[in-house]
Amino acid sequence: MDKEQGRTILKRLKLKVTPKRLEVMSCLGGEPLYLSADEVWQRIKVRVASIGLPTVYRILDELAEAGVITRIFLADRKQYYFLCTNQEHHHHFVCESCRRVEDLGQCVLGEGAVEAVQRSGGRVTSHILQVNGVCGACSNPPREASCRTK
Ligand SMILES: [Zn+2]
Numbered sequence: 001m002d003k004e005q006g007r008t009i010l011k012r013l014k015l016k017v018t019p020k021r022l023e024v025m026s027c028l029g030g031e032p033l034y035l036s037a038d039e040v041w042q043r044i045k046v047r048v049a050s051i052g053l054p055t056v057y058r059i060l061d062e063l064a065e066a067g068v069i070t071r072i073f074l075a076d077r078k079q080y081y082f083l084c085t086n087q088e089h090h091h092h093f094v095c096e097s098c099r100r101v102e103d104l105g106q107c108v109l110g111e112g113a114v115e116a117v118q119r120s121g122g123r124v125t126s127h128i129l130q131v132n133g134v135c136g137a138c139s140n141p142p143r144e145a146s147c148r149t150k
C-alpha cells in the first residue's frame, strides 16, 4: 500500500491524515501478513526516528476502532495486527507458520451456534471468529530441485 492509498482510506474513515498514521498503514499494508506492535515500530523507526512504541500502539488502536485493522489472536497471547480494507462482513484464515492472512469469502459461523443461543431464549448480536492453521504453501513446500543427471 502506498501513501496515496493510505490517504484515501484515512479520508474515507474520516480520520486525520498524519505522516505517522500513513507510515503505520504502509508498513502493515506491504504484505498480507500480521505483525506485532513492536515489529511495526522496529520497521517504522528506521525512517521516522521521532516515533515511540506508545504512539504506534495508539495508532494501531485508532485504526482498529475505525475498522481497517483487525486484531489477530494467537496461542502466544501476544497481540498482532493485520491491515484489511475489506469492509464486508468476513473472517480471516491465519497461517501460524508463515503469518499469511487470507480473507475467507463467506461467514463461517455455523447455524448451530445461532440455534443453540435461540433455544435458550437468547439472540446473537455479533460474533468474532478467526480460523487458525497452516496454509497450503507451508503444508506442501516445493520439493528441493534435484540436479541429478543420467
Ligand atoms: Zn503459511
Ligand SMILES: [Zn+2]
Pocket (backbone or CB within 6 Å): 084, 085, 086, 090, 091, 092, 102, 103
Ligand atoms: Zn480481511
Ligand SMILES: [Zn+2]
Pocket (backbone or CB within 6 Å): 089, 090, 091, 107, 108, 109, 127, 129
Ligand atoms: Zn461471520
